Amino acid sequence: QVQLRESGPVLVQASETLSLTCTVSGFSLTNFGVIWVRQPPGKGLEWMGIIWRNGNTDYNSALKSRLSINRDTSKSQVFLKMNSLQTDDTAIYYCTRDLGDYWGQGVMVTVSS
Amino acid sequence: DVVLTQTPPTLSATIGQSVSISCRSSQSLLDSDGDTYLNWLLQRPGQSPQLLIYSVSNLESGVPNRFSGSGSETDFTLKISGVEAEDLGLYYCMQATHAPFTFGSGTKLEIK
Numbered sequence: 001q002v003q004l005r006e007s008g009p010v011l012v013q014a015s016e017t018l019s020l021t022c023t024v025s026g027f028s029l030t031n032f033g034v035i036w037v038r039q040p041p042g043k044g045l046e047w048m049g050i051i052w053r054n055g056n057t058d059y060n061s062a063l064k065s066r067l068s069i070n071r072d073t074s075k076s077q078v079f080l081k082m083n084s085l086q087t088d089d090t091a092i093y094y095c096t097r098d099l100g101d102y103w104g105q106g107v108m109v110t111v112s113s
Numbered sequence: 114d115v116v117l118t119q120t121p122p123t124l125s126a127t128i129g130q131s132v133s134i135s136c137r138s139s140q141s142l143l144d145s146d147g148d149t150y151l152n153w154l155l156q157r158p159g160q161s162p163q164l165l166i167y168s169v170s171n172l173e174s175g176v177p178n179r180f181s182g183s184g185s186e187t188d189f190t191l192k193i194s195g196v197e198a199e200d201l202g203l204y205y206c207m208q209a210t211h212a213p214f215t216f217g218s219g220t221k222l223e224i225k
Contacts, residue, residue: 044219045205058212061114094161100152103161
């Protein structure tokens with residue numbers, strides 16, 4: 001059964017770094033990529049970036065300078081790190097398989113000033 | 114980056130009514146492999162998004178066949194033939210042809 005689960009801190013201070021983990025099961029990270037998507041409260045979906053099955057990455061142009069996505073295939077985990085957080089980074093952060101067919105439940109991250 | 118323009122932003126429908134949502138791309142979504150990676154997703158209130166349609170017109174497993182997708186190149190449409198109460202929520206188109214991928218701004222479907 002395919003599952004994705006996001007984990008990480010729910011409250012982060014402004015100017016600090018956000019670290020989130022997406023733990024997957026039911027598929028291999030060497031066969032599928034994983035995408036990070038976020039959604040500020042009351043707003044639409046924003047595509048953040050992808051780590052492809054070969055380990056390459058692509059990022060949202062607006063976030064590229066402060067975002068990195070990595071993985072540990074042996075642990076079936078994908079990691080998101082984003083620095084220099086601001087209050088408008090407050091959002092639900094989701095990970096999803098690259099086909100968009102399976103999504104995690106999301107984690108609500110609040111950036112406090 | 115590819116810009117997806119979704120219209121209308123809000124849609125109000127009665128049960129049984131058929132509705133359509135448009136998604137227009139700033140550039141062709143036809144990939145060099147011959148496929149067109151335009152997907153439609155539904156986000157019900159308080160839930161994660163779910164995939165409805167992939168590659169323009171392919172119905173995701175388990176999705177009712179009242180949902181259908183059509184289009185090509187830069188113009189795409191999601192149609193719901195006979196809206197049901199469970200269809201309320203936010204609909205998004207998403208392109209996965211050109212990295213970085215992008216979402217449309219969303220269409221909120223309300224039930225009258």
